[in-house]
Amino acid sequence: MDVPPDLNTSGHRYSLIMATIKYHFPQFTLSGIWLPHLREIGLVVGTYFAYMYSRTLVFSDFQGTALANAQRVIDFEKNLGFFWEPVWQSWTIESARSLVIFFNWAYIVTFFPIVLTASIVLYFTNRERYKYYRNVVLLSFLIALVGFMLFPLAPPRMIADHFVDTINIFGPSGYASRDLANYYNAYAAMPSLHFSWTVMFGIIFLRTNNKLLKVFGVIYPTMTLFAITITGNHYIMDAIGGGLLIMASFLTMELGFRRRFFVPGVVSWTHAKFGPAARTVSDMENRLSDSQQRPPTLVSGNAFPTSDHRGFL
DSSP: OOOOOOOHHHHHHHHHHHHHHHHOOOOOOOOHHHHHHHHHHHHHHHHHHHHHHHHSOOOOTHHEEEEEEHHHHHHHHHHHOOOOHHHHHHHHHHHHHHHHHHHHHHHHHHHHHHHHHHHHHHHHHHHHHHHHHHHHHHHHHHHHHHHHHSSOOOOOOGOHHHHHHHHHHHHHHHGHHHHHHHTTTTTTTOHHHHHHHHHHHHHHTTSSSSSSHHHHHHHHHHHHHHHHTTTTSOHHHHHHHHHHHHHHHIIIIIIIIIIOOOOHHHHHHHHHGGGGHHHHHHHHHHHHHHOOOOOOOOHHHHOGGGGGGGGGO
């Protein structure tokens, strides 16, 4: 006669506990948890190295070329009648020196700290929206990178005939040190990513339901425009180029990728060029068409719907 197993044995109790844990708590591998975060960090590191080490790919004497291009920009602004940067800078230095110091600090602390903070908040609160704006930033960066290589531009602070380096004179002097200058491309001025990304975040803030953030969405890019010009780090044309750049990036994301205006043409070209090998591209297009989940974007069926931008960002 068989004896039933003792359900009170420690071994059986351990099996029941482990089965309960496996049932109630899904199994996550370390790679599944950390891989998305590491991928984002890798994107940031990769773009930084591309930004730093692409400056000499086109011009060996990129510094001389950058100085010559600076004179071209100055002459262009003079011919169009808006070479106002020296007037703005000289007025603030002579009449409102405290304003110069304010813009020096605003140039430094209101860009990367706000960009990084807003990105981290968005990353952990709304991953899909984060991916959309991250792609806009990457697209604008790639376009700007081509501009930096083909048109290196010395910032106004290097043109002693018209400007002074306010950060070097009025501080913080550590930011103007040669040691720190080794970690950024001083000749990546046209278009101004500083102004471009500030405009993007201004738009994000304007699309919230928070009145203070809406006001900040107007003040932020306006303050940045004066900060980058009065400190002698950018020309007005750099800001214009940055504004056009972020507009082009949004339009490319909306029309080229989300609404797929360009996709049929790309598929037709790949079919003609590669024949059967292009079926993978068609399959990708079909998956995009069949997808029921579309990432939240700046523009949807209704232009700028408030329901698409509720919450902080």
